[in-house]
Amino acid sequence: MPLIDSGSTAKSYDVIVVGSGAAGGQTAYTLTMEGARVLMLEAGRNYDPRTESPMFNTPDTAPLRGSGTPEKYFGYFDATVGGGWTVPGEPYTNVSTEKNRKFTWWRSRMLGGRTNHWGRISLRNGPYDFKPRSRDGLGFDWPISYEDVSPYYDKVEMLVGVYGTNEGLENTPNSPEGVLLPPPRARIGELLARQRGRPLGIPVIAAHRAVLSRPLDSKNLPAKIHPGNAKAQRILAEDMQNRAACFWATDCGRGCAIRANYQSTTVHIPPALATGNLDILTQAMVREVTVDAAGKATGVTYIDKTTGTEHHVSARVVVLGAGACESVRILLNSKSALFPNGLANSSGLVGKYIMDTVGASWNGQIPLLESLPPHNEDGAGGGHVYAPWWLYKEQRAGKLGFARGYHVEFGTGKTMPQGFSSFGPNADGNTSYGRRLREEARRYYGSYVGFTGRGEMIPNADSFCEIDPKAVDKWGIPVLRFTWKWSDHEFKQVAHMQRTFADWIAAMGGTSKGTPSPDGSKAIEPGGAIIHEVGGTIMGDKASSSVTNSWSQTWDVPNVFVADGGVFASNADKNPTLTIMALAWRTADRILDQMRQGNL
Amino acid sequence: MDRRLAIKWMLAASAGVVMARNPMLGASNPPGIAEPEPPFGYGKDSNLMKASKPGDYWPLTFTELQRRQAAVLADIIIPDDGKNPSATSVGVVDFVDEWVSAPYPDNLRDRKIILDGMAWLDEESVRRFGRRFAESSEADRLVLVEEMSRSQKAEPDAGSSQAFFRLVRDLVGVGYFTTPVGMKDLGYVGNVPLATFDGPPAELVAKLGLVDEVKW
Numbered sequence A: 001m002p003l004i005d006s007g008s009t010a011k012s013y014d015v016i017v018v019g020s021g022a023a024g025g026q027t028a029y030t031l032t033m034e035g036a037r038v039l040m041l042e043a044g045r046n047y048d049p050r051t052e053s054p055m056f057n058t059p060d061t062a063p064l065r066g067s068g069t070p071e072k073y074f075g076y077f078d079a080t081v082g083g084g085w086t087v088p089g090e091p092y093t094n095v096s097t098e099k100n101r102k103f104t105w106w107r108s109r110m111l112g113g114r115t116n117h118w119g120r121i122s123l124r125n126g127p128y129d130f131k132p133r134s135r136d137g138l139g140f141d142w143p144i145s146y147e148d149v150s151p152y153y154d155k156v157e158m159l160v161g162v163y164g165t166n167e168g169l170e171n172t173p174n175s176p177e178g179v180l181l182p183p184p185r186a187r188i189g190e191l192l193a194r195q196r197g198r199p200l201g202i203p204v205i206a207a208h209r210a211v212l213s214r215p216l217d218s219k220n221l222p223a224k225i226h227p228g229n230a231k232a233q234r235i236l237a238e239d240m241q242n243r244a245a246c247f248w249a250t251d252c253g254r255g256c257a258i259r260a261n262y263q264s265t266t267v268h269i270p271p272a273l274a275t276g277n278l279d280i281l282t283q284a285m286v287r288e289v290t291v292d293a294a295g296k297a298t299g300v301t302y303i304d305k306t307t308g309t310e311h312h313v314s315a316r317v318v319v320l321g322a323g324a325c326e327s328v329r330i331l332l333n334s335k336s337a338l339f340p341n342g343l344a345n346s347s348g349l350v351g352k353y354i355m356d357t358v359g360a361s362w363n364g365q366i367p368l369l370e371s372l373p374p375h376n377e378d379g380a381g382g383g384h385v386y387a388p389w390w391l392y393k394e395q396r397a398g399k400l401g402f403a404r405g406y407h408v409e410f411g412t413g414k415t416m417p418q419g420f421s422s423f424g425p426n427a428d429g430n431t432s433y434g435r436r437l438r439e440e441a442r443r444y445y446g447s448y449v450g451f452t453g454r455g456e457m458i459p460n461a462d463s464f465c466e467i468d469p470k471a472v473d474k475w476g477i478p479v480l481r482f483t484w485k486w487s488d489h490e491f492k493q494v495a496h497m498q499r500t501f502a503d504w505i506a507a508m509g510g511t512s513k514g515t516p517s518p519d520g521s522k523a524i525e526p527g528g529a530i531i532h533e534v535g536g537t538i539m540g541d542k543a544s545s546s547v548t549n550s551w552s553q554t555w556d557v558p559n560v561f562v563a564d565g566g567v568f569a570s571n572a573d574k575n576p577t578l579t580i581m582a583l584a585w586r587t588a589d590r591i592l593d594q595m596r597q598g599n600l
Numbered sequence B: 001m002d003r004r005l006a007i008k009w010m011l012a013a014s015a016g017v018v019m020a021r022n023p024m025l026g027a028s029n030p031p032g033i034a035e036p037e038p039p040f041g042y043g044k045d046s047n048l049m050k051a052s053k054p055g056d057y058w059p060l061t062f063t064e065l066q067r068r069q070a071a072v073l074a075d076i077i078i079p080d081d082g083k084n085p086s087a088t089s090v091g092v093v094d095f096v097d098e099w100v101s102a103p104y105p106d107n108l109r110d111r112k113i114i115l116d117g118m119a120w121l122d123e124e125s126v127r128r129f130g131r132r133f134a135e136s137s138e139a140d141r142l143v144l145v146e147e148m149s150r151s152q153k154a155e156p157d158a159g160s161s162q163a164f165f166r167l168v169r170d171l172v173g174v175g176y177f178t179t180p181v182g183m184k185d186l187g188y189v190g191n192v193p194l195a196t197f198d199g200p201p202a203e204l205v206a207k208l209g210l211v212d213e214v215k216w
Ligand SMILES: Cc1cc2nc3c(=O)[nH]c(=O)nc-3n(C[C@H](O)[C@H](O)[C@H](O)COP(=O)(O)OP(=O)(O)OC[C@H]3O[C@@H](n4cnc5c(N)ncnc54)[C@H](O)[C@@H]3O)c2cc1C
Pocket: A018, A019, A020, A021, A022, A023, A024, A025, A041, A042, A043, A044, A074, A106, A107, A108, A109, A110, A111, A112, A113, A114, A115, A117, A118, A119, A120, A121, A122, A123, A284, A285, A286, A287, A321, A322, A323, A324, A326, A330, A531, A532, A564, A565, A575, A576, A577, A578, A580
């Protein structure tokens, strides 16, 4: 039985993987496909996208017409289970009450974690992104370079399926020929943004998203992904055939029952289970990593949430993939005589240098897009194009006043109306009703464009998490307390984003509401709000200045690894998940190698 | 994003993401105190596959009188236009009732605006025309609605009858255009599986002076 209960765990495993999202899913996939025996522990409930994705449900069948509420922030049909900005019974705290000094933490409690409802935007870090300090003297260099990671980006893209194009733009790497899937055609508003962005110097190119625009090549890819491993190739080929291509309808955030986009539950876990090497225990909240007298990890202690009882499981290796901050929490709660400050914390850096993505948005109304003849704009359930950062030269020349870049994601078109929205005043400032309301609704619907900037935050010593001295969760496990601070680099970047977006909207012949503030501290989204939190167990080349080495292996406890974004030494503007998966794969390869050599 | 600041039909422009208020942007708690958990409505793990109707997750609270007034208002805001049915015929009154009866903070705030506004509207109607709003003549009702619609302000003053009407109008509009009937009227033609995604029609691309120059 692959989905087991706490009474039926094996006596010992090769590897325990904590978490089942991008990090845990990729780690378990790589390890089991190569023959290791793995136990995956997931704090949330079992979740099956094939039967639980409300793909075509219309908002008139949902409470409040599908509006976002504090219980379902991204709308009723969003796939998130058991989480959001708060998780019942699992609090966290902030040191400060100021908006710009607080961290907000999105979690979910389900098999597959946040990969069930993420945006599927899958960008590679570029060569600059691994060596930022060498370029501008700020933050940290990674102990690895783009060349170390690129073979793993190739593998992840081939496995999960990512659409996009190779444009050869600066610090925006190409994938090898035949790796990316063709992107969908641009929508009308996306074409307009592309045309009007060009004179402003903004390149609009195909988005990279983990969506199958065509079926995966099950004949050729498995051999490239698992060379020399016939069993893995056979399992993967069969699994690829069971993933349908996107049918160009429905919001990916609701989950994809036909397995056309990447969710850990549709891409990583099914083939991993098919190997027979994976046991999954859901509703298992890991509290701490246990160690023996020699300081080696022996396994983990967890709470079975269905019974409230505590259990222990053993393994040769423990991999933490609970999400950057949650993995920090587990390490800091793993206190023993040998490790009084928490596990792997001899540097004192566990929990330090938490980063999120810098985010701000700006909207406009575009008369050219009014009253367009109805045509289907659903597409791939998300953006078809985006703009990578384009001002490297100006930034190098010191003309921008902030050190790192951002990319632009945007939304246009006649997407399915759902949830609350204000219709605003009419042209006379009055509230339309009757025939005029219908006419205006038809005219303006689909004539809006919303730009969002996604920028690089520089790690700083004032953005960190630690164990709260008092607060505990409902099982009595101490919880995290956050401290947060932005620097001027981020504020100035946000001001630049909004000014650029307002100019862009004007270039599209549109109008925005108000004028952007030159003070970015007013417009910046709170720390954590973009849900790209990384850092806290950063990798480096010295045990004194980092938590893990270049293999995401903790310096202090060689059989404990971190597979999630915790190891990021910087947080490029590129959304983190593709990099999390590439690094998790690389780490799993290393674990396999070291186990074979008898070092683990 | 505070949804109050959303301009017009903004939800169409944010790639399907309809956000509530992030509690972190709201009032601050003392340091070291966790954000409060939201009041329980449908919970964080309801059965998403199951169709629900207003009243399934929390009781509806409109009185018979309030329902009648809401129905009259809804059909003035979106009447049958000969081609498309009116607001009441697609369940908009139930939706407004569900909205003002919901336990979440935004809904509690809106509840006060709506219930106070409805009480005021009946009083005003009795004062000027001798009858409650729902029992007044069509001409008398329209006089009141027309007055409430004239805000001349992007955001009508809080507590004014104009602010009340703006909210009622938005709720009726949302309730209507999120139904299959309303979506059809708007010209939303998606939510159907397609074998290929062909992008915008070529004539439209040409008409807007665009080139589908994207090389893929
Ligand atoms: C709405 C939204 C949109 C996003 N869009 C994008 C995007 O377009 N591109 C992108 O790159 N990223 C995006 N992200 C971010 C992306 O979801 C995360 O980077 C990614 O899921 C991280 O993977 P993870 O495995 O580290 O964590 P998660 O996916 O969160 O998985 C961690 C799992 O561990 C479990 N867990 C936690 N603690 C414990 C414990 N103590 N014991 C046992 N199990 C535990 C959790 O329940 C969870 O299931 C988005 C996120 C959200 C919410």
